[in-house]
Amino acid sequence: MTLSMPSSTLLLSKELPTLRYTSTRDRFDDTWGAPLSTLLGLGRAAGADFIEFFLERDNYISCLAEDDAITSISPRLSTGAGVRVFRKQADCYVSTNDLSFSGLKAALEKALAIMGLHLPGPNAFVPEINLEPLRDYATLRGKEHxxxxxxxxxxxxxxxxxxxxxxxxxxxxxxxxxxxxxxxxxxVLVAASDGTFARDIRxxxxxxxxxxxxxxxxxxxxxxxxxxxxxxxxxxxxxxxxxxxxxxxxxxxxxxxxYVESGSYPIIMANQFGGVIFHEACGHLLETTQIERKTTPFADKKETKIAHESLTAWDEGLSTDAFGTIDMDDEGMPAQRTLLIENGILKNFLADRAGAARTGHPRTGSGRRQSYAFAAASRMRNTYIAPGDYAIDELFASIDKGIYCKKMGGGSVGATGQFNFAVDEAYLIENGKITKPLKGATLIGEAKEIMNRISMCSNDLGLAAGFCGSVSGSIYVTVGQPHIKVDAITVGGR
Amino acid sequence: MTDITKLVEQTRSIAHQLGINKFDISGSSIDETSVQVDEGEPKQVKASNRSAIMVRVWNADKTVGVATTTDLDPSGIELALKTAHEASEFGVKDNAPDFSPESTAPISHHLEETAPQAPVDQLIETLIKAEKELTAAHPAIKGVPYNGLAQRDIDRFYLNSEGAARQEAHSYASIYLYSKTEEDGKKPRSAGAFRVSPSVTRLDVEGCLKEAAEKTISHLNYEKVKTGKYRVVFSPDAFLSLLGAFSNLFNAQSILDNQSLSTADSLGSQLASPLLSVYDDALHPDNVGGETFDGEGTPTRRIPLITEGVLSNFLHSAGTAKRMGAQPTGHAGIGSKVSVSPHFFHVMPGTSTEQTYSLDTAENVIFVDDLQALHAGVQSLQGSFSLPFDGWLVNRGKRISIESATVAGDFREVLKSIIFVEPNAEFTGSGVCPRIWIDSLSITGE
Structure with a gap:
């Protein structure tokens, strides 16, 4: 076997100013492959271990009716790109509105400089990055229209x-x-120095x-x-x-x-948006971002029991039309169905590319971001507790005095695993029956403790749309669960 | 800086071609760099240079449409103008927005010049040093999981087809350090601090570090607090958080929308204890990044909101001022529907009082240092809140950290139950405020 060195076809750094790319302006198609391949090669020539470009075009509109009038119609048109450069475990992210070749090159150059790297000299070869044929979910799944x-x-x-x-x-x-x-x-379009080249429409x-x-x-x-x-x-x-x-x-x-009387109660949380308890109290703590920060109590608990044996939970991007469904994540990886907890045993974490590199947990198609202004991070998609075997009546019948949390508000989880969320619509349960409405309730607790107190799951899984804010901005997610019983939780009130 | 002369000429030319005679533009360009570190190494560095504008277009029927775009080349502006013109067909007919009568009024206040950006290496070095010193402050501090140092240059502008052309630029830098403790047999604890200043060189890194360390260490020994009614002292940060969450009390647009705890008739009513006075003051010297004009080009100014307990003014846009027979106050944000929001609260004592209080002598007082999850626990249209907090039970100056608790109440009752406004104010990111003493509030612990 002989090897040939086609040096005449390799690009020299000094030839960059002569390049004329004609990428389609209003569509991320395969004409973007050549310029992005060149830029990725340039980044590699500068010494970066890994480079990723994320290009985005967004067409957003909101409409508001107040009483009997339309009071707001707000269109927003935005385009932008982010380039992420890795050097060993450290990374840098630079974003810009300028999608021209020179604009993207300037962003790359800035990212390289921040990482202590510089574009190669004029006679340096620019490595060819052999991007895969455009993996175009927009076309494959009929989204163009x-x-x-x-x-x-x-x-x-x-x-x-x-x-x-x-x-x-x-x-x-x-x-x-x-x-x-x-x-x-x-x-969106993702191109990376490992050959990733993928497009999607959401x-x-x-x-x-x-x-x-x-x-x-x-x-x-x-x-x-x-x-x-x-x-x-x-x-x-x-x-x-x-x-x-x-x-x-x-x-x-x-x-x-x-107003609810504060204290510790057994509670029943309704299905659908009641799933915010799992999202806040556990889901965030299973993101590799939290392992990296050392802010999850579950970092070393894989294959060990972290929840009541009645609890199984999933995170996935595949449910038809659900709010957190994505064909690929924002790093170009196809979404998957990830088993988080099975009968109380922790099975998997949610990992993006950086999280996988830094923690060793495999990528799960969970690298998500609000827009090009953010680097992707491990985030949830459609996250829910699996249905159990109980009828709802059995949950109520098991409570002498407690709270039925029918409609949840938002919530959050802190650096030490403490979570809280508001209840918009609550009822007092007395002797297994709903007796009166209550307002002003806030549920607070510790993630590690509460997961072991979810003792009963009914058979009526329901999903609800939600918005999740975290390190990579605000993203669309689904929360969900069947009706569940929590044996005891602190309810803040008056 | 954005060349607004070129932008206005370009926009005027394209608008003319599209048959659009009346328009305005509010926009900004932001150049930002931020760093995070982890155990002595840079973790992530972010940089961005982004611009965006919102155009408003009036059609022949005098209704308004808007569009926002990040694409500032001629084709992007043309698309935005076309989109806004299309949207204008659905603009409100009653009380349609118009240019602010003050959009060309002279502005006497001038911002500081922008500061040169510090090199990224300096940011990383500064943050690594702070992380190291904070971790060394106590053996129980095992890390600083949330940290960041950022610098930002902002260039913002407003222009309209009748000749208004305002532009200003400012810089600011900020740092936050949030450390976490781990000790055998104890729950992890955490606390943090934040500082902001006009430049990295003027940033009080040392003060941030000391405050984060002091707070974190103070939470090491914690106890549950018994559920009940307590006298409560809000830190400046906590009180400003609540004031911001219930700022619909002062918001003229919210009042007109029936989305406020106030009504148009509330002016002059006793909203709070006479011990309290509150201003909104974008031009306050401590307001880092303060703006001299709002989204409609109206000059900003100091507005008394609560004067010795009496509701004395609302915050206005040009439109709300016209509808309510008042003057614009410089609090508008343009959009399809013009919004109104506060800039920078300045809270101070109202009437003087001989009855004073001190944490050094008070018994069994809850000091609420930091309120959490306001997005979830505030019912701003009902007036109620139920919020987790970081704080201490204080007895004659001795502080015991509270493990996990919520504070709940009605904000209007809180305002009326103020028994003391301490004389010394502190600057936080969102305002200037002293500690505020409340006679009694519900605390849920164990």
Whole structure:
């Protein structure tokens, strides 16, 4: 066998100014392969261990109806790119709005300089980075027409106005009512020095109500949002009648609710958005980002019991149309279904590229970011507790005095594993029965302790759309669970 | 800096071609570098140079549409103008926004010049040194999992088709250090501190380090607190957090939207104890990165919000001021719907009082140092809150860290239950405020 050295075809650094790339301006297609390959080679020639480009084009619009008028339609058009350079375990991320070759090269040069690296001299060869043929999920999965098929501005306004009228007919003591919608269309391209070259289009939409009722000194505010990915018809198919009914009923009940009496209680958390407890109390602590920071108590617990044996939990990017569903993550890796906990045993962590390199846990297609302005990090997608064998009535029957948390607000988890979240709609349980509505409850606890107190899971798994803010910005996620019973938790109130 | 003369000419030319005669633009360009470290090594360095503008377009029917874009070349501006023009068809007809009558008023206040950015190596070296010293401050401190040092240059501008052209630039640098402890038989504890200044060279790294160390060590020995009613002292940071969370009290747009705890008739009412006065002051000398004009080009100014307990002003945009018969106050953010928000709170004592309190002599007082999860635990339209906090139970100056607890109440009752506003104010990132004493609040512990 003989080896040939095709030196005449190799690019010399000094030839860079003569290059003329003609990438398609309004679409990330395979014409972007040549310039990105050159830039990646340039980064390698400078001594970087790994380089990744993330290009993004975003077309976002939001619409708001207040009472009987459309008060806001806000389109946002953004383009940008981020380049990430690794040198050993350290990395640097530089972002820019300039997608021209010179703009991307300037960003690369800045990232290299920060890492103590410099572009090679004029006679240095620029290594060829052999990018894979464009792995184009947008084309493969028929997403090209999504944006055109979404609701127009006029349709958004029409739907929201009709929907907001429904709220007025169903609720009493209305002080203000809002219906809001957004559509986030995003095209992304990832090219990396390991040959990754992948494109995707994401379509995320959300619609919801926010209702404020007041009667004298009594006030209640209830919100409800629905969300989906990949459904251009989403707004057209919104069952606003059912949503209005639900929101109006909750606001009416909560208007005259008493404040919860603080203390330690057994609680039942409703399905769907009740899953925020697992998201906050456990999900974040299974991200490799937390292992890197040494802020998770579960870092060395793989294959050991960290939760009650009744608990199995998943994180995945595959559920059809769910809010956290992605075909590939923001590092170009196909999404997967990741078993987090099986019958109480910790099975896997969620890892992005950097997290995998730094912790040794395999990548799971979980590298996510809000936009090109953020480096990807290990983040959740659709995360939920698997259904159990109990009927809901059995959960209630097991409680003499406790709290039913029907509708959760947001929450957070701190550096020491302490979590908290608000309850928007709660009820007192007495002798297995719901007796009266309660407001003002906050649930607080320790992740390690609470996971062992989830003792009963019913058989009614439900998912709900949510927004998760963390190191790589705000991203779309799904939380979920069946009705679950927590044997004891601190409930803050008055 | 952004060449706004070129931008306005370019926009005017494209708008003319599209048949658009009235428009305005609010935008900014940000150049930022930040570093994080981990055990003496740089962990991640981030840099960015980004620009974005929002254009508003008025159509022949005088309704307004907006669009935001990051693409500032002619084709990007053209697309944004077209999109905004399309959106203008659906703009509100009643009380449609207009240019601020003060968008060309002279501005007498001038910002400091921008500071030169420090080299990345200096940022990393500074942060590594701070991490090392904080870790060495006590054997129980096992790391500084959350840390960061950032510097940012911001160039912002406002211009409109009737000749307004405002531009300003400022710099700021910030550092945060959040350390964590581990000791056998004890739960991990954590605490941190934050500093901001106009430049890296003026950043109080030492003060941040000392505060983070002192707070972290003070939480090493902790106890549960019994559930009940306590006299509560809010730190400046905690009180400003609550004030910000319930700022719909002062927000004219929220009032017009029925999304406020106040009504238009609330001006002049006794909102708080006479011991309290509150201003919003974008031009306060301690306000790092303060802005001299708002998103509509209106000059910012010092506005008294609560004067000796009495609600004395609302915060306005040009539109809310017109509707409520007031003057714009320089608090607008442009958008499809103009928003209103505070800049920088300045909290101070109102009427003088002979009754004073001190943590050195008070008994069984809860000192709330830092409120958490405000996004989850505040019901801003109901007035209530239930929030986890970091703090101490204080007895005659002796502090015992509270393990895990929440503080709950109604903010309007809190304002009326103020029994003491300490004379010495502290600067935090979001304002200037002294410690505030509240007669009684619910604490949930064990």
């Amino acid at each position: 999504w944006l055109a098929d979404c609701s127009s501005m006029r349709e958004m306004g029409d739907v929201l106005l009709v929907a907001n009228t429904k709220l007025n007919t169903k609720a009493k003591h209305v002080q203000s009512r809002r219906a809001s919608y957004f559509r986030d269309w995003q095209e 379509l995320t939409q959300s619609v919801g109500y926010s209702l404020l009722c007041a009667d004298g000194a009594h006030r209640s505010s209830i919100s409800k949002r629905l969300g989906s990915t990949g459904q251009p018809q989403f707004l057209r198919n919104w069952d606003y009648d059912a949503s209005a009914e639900e929101v109006a009923e909750s606001a009416g009940v909560m208007l005259y609710a008493d």
